[in-house]
Amino acid sequence: MKRAILLLAAFAALQSFAQNLSKRVVFNDPSKYRQLSAVHAGAGQMKFTGLIGSQTLATNLLYLHAGEIPDKAGIGQHFHHTIEEMYVIFDGEAEFTVNGRTSKIKGPAVVPCKLGHAHGIYNNSGKALRWLNFAVSTTKGRGDNFDLGDDRVGASLDAIPQFVSGQLKxxxxxxxxxxxxxxxxxxxxxxxxxxxxxxxxxxxxxxxxxxxxxxxxxxxxxxxxxxxxxxxxxxxxxxxxxxxxxxxxxxxxxxxxxxxxxxxxxxxxxxxxxxxxxxxxxRTTVQAKPKAIVLQMDFVVAKENAEAFEKMYTGVYVPAMLVQQGYLESKLLRIFPEAVEKEIQGEATDYNYQLQISFDTEEARRKWVASKEHQAAWPAAEKLAKSFKWRGYDVAGDNRK
Missing domain, CATH: 2.60.120.10 (Jelly Rolls)
Incomplete structure (x- = not known):
């Protein structure tokens, strides 16, 4: 059900994207900035707004922030352990710090703040700076920070930056x-x-x-x-x-x-x-020679037998396959509830369960079919189903290592 909800959310998001193009265009409006003080224990005050949030896209983009950093203000040095950021300045010059090393970077420029690297920014240029901050999380919607209590005011400067940066030239x-x-x-x-x-x-x-x-x-x-x-x-x-x-x-x-x-x-x-x-x-690969086979078995199982059928899979079928040479994995799939299937326009079918069994070769699967374990497992599945069918596939490609 969780996967169904995620699929529906993604489908709804795509529909929204398609139908409301103008709504995804956001203006960086200084009149909407709000004042923040001592950001991550940094110096002074700065102006800030959020342009794009974590739920806007389907990926792990956490946010796009924008604002203004006045002279003698900044963001104190801090860590993130679950997100990566990138500071952007469009004009002027700012003192960027990464892992305690500070250098002046002239805009327009970008400075990535890698996962687990301490970072901060201080404006000692004599004028206000326009600023952006992009962030991507390891887990959708999740952020964290650990402040070091270091505003970097008066930090010693390296003439050559000891961290990654890029300029818009x-x-x-x-x-x-x-x-x-x-x-x-x-x-x-x-x-x-x-x-x-x-x-x-x-x-x-x-x-x-x-x-x-x-x-x-x-x-x-x-x-x-x-x-x-x-x-x-x-x-x-x-x-x-x-x-x-x-x-x-x-x-x-x-x-x-x-x-x-x-x-x-x-x-x-x-x-x-x-x-x-x-x-x-x-790193998806397509194999010239099949790297495995999959047998897909579709079942029609009456509602009163559904619980017993699922217990049969975990208690009988899986233990019987685990001892077979060449066995890789299996999955028992239960079809979405009827209302969800209609909502996603799923193909109408009477088959409400699918068993996917993977072996390294078709030869190994046939040995499993001939085994004494299969002679005990298959009748347990067959007697709980009204009808069934199956198809065999070569695995032509996957995205596993």
């Missing part, structure tokens, strides 16, 4: 990229997946010239876009919505996002990509 970008299809699109991947331990996949810098359009196909990925400069429009699923400076918006997994520059100057974007699955799960 047009001269480092190139055309002819495959990631953002379009005429004359400038692109640079500032940070890739190797930087991050979470499902955070990339940080891209994209410039769309006046009159051009960039097309982005999202597969196993969601992206958050922030307009650094210019104006234009986005198109998804036949809808369009206007975008301009300081707008944030996002694309869902499976969508094709079209971004058009309708203005007279460059449309410049900072793009954050978050994968839909952990890096290990994303």
């Amino acid at each position: 047009k001269e480092t970008m190139r055309t002819g990229n495959a990631a953002y299809a379009g005429n004359g699109i400038l692109y640079r991947r500032i940070l890739g997946p190797d930087i991050f331990a979470t499902t955070w996949n990339h940080v891209d810098h994209v410039i769309i010239p006046a009159g051009s359009k960039a097309s982005r196909q999202l597969a196993n990925m969601e992206e958050v876009y922030y307009v650094v400069k210019g104006s234009g429009s986005i198109g998804v699923n036949g809808e369009t919505a206007p975008i301009k400076l300081d707008h944030a918006f996002y694309g869902a997994n499976g969508e094709t996002v079209a971004i058009s520059n309708d203005g007279k100057e460059d449309l410049e974007l900072l793009v954050i990509g978050v994968a839909t699955a952990p890096k290990e799960a994303a």
Whole structure:
């Protein structure tokens, strides 16, 4: 049932994305900032607002925050053990600290704060700084922090930063990229997946010239876009919505996002990509030679026999298979309740249970069928079912290590 709820939530989210494109465009409005004091035991006060929250996307994006850090103010040094962040400044210069090492970084720039690394920021530039903070969690919706009580005021500075950072420089970008299809699109991947331990996949810098359009196909990925400069429009699923400076918006997994520059100057974007699955799960392989086989058995089981059928699987069938050579795993699947099936438009069927049995080879499965354990287990299943059928499959690919 939990899986059913998650699937329905994801389906509803996709429907919402498709039908309300303009609602996913959020303006970074300074009039909505609220004042915060001593953030993570940092110096002074700063202004802050949330643009995108943890429940907006299906991935583990935790938030996109925005605000202003006045002169002689900042965020104290602190740890996160379940999230990764990235501080962004668009202008001026700030003192960034990572693991106790501090350097001045000139904007526009990004500084990732890796999982478990202490970090902070202090503005000693003489003027206020515009600031963003992206975060991705190891677990959806979960955050944490441990403050060190260190505001980093007067910290000694390294002339060369001893941590990862990136800058939004047009001269480092190139055309002819495959990631953002379009005429004359400038692109640079500032940070890739190797930087991050979470499902955070990339940080891209994209410039769309006046009159051009960039097309982005999202597969196993969601992206958050922030307009650094210019104006234009986005198109998804036949809808369009206007975008301009300081707008944030996002694309869902499976969508094709079209971004058009309708203005007279460059449309410049900072793009954050978050994968839909952990890096290990994303390493999907397709095997030329089957790495296993699966037998799928469908059963019609009367309501009064359902409990006994499930107990038969755990108490009889699984113990009988565990002693077989080449046995890998099995699953007993119970069909969703009728109301849920109708809601997700599931195929009408009388079969309400499926037993999936996996062996390393078909030869091993046939030895199981001929075994004395099978001669005892199969009748126990057969007598509880009104009818049954089965199909055999070679495992052509999976996403397991």
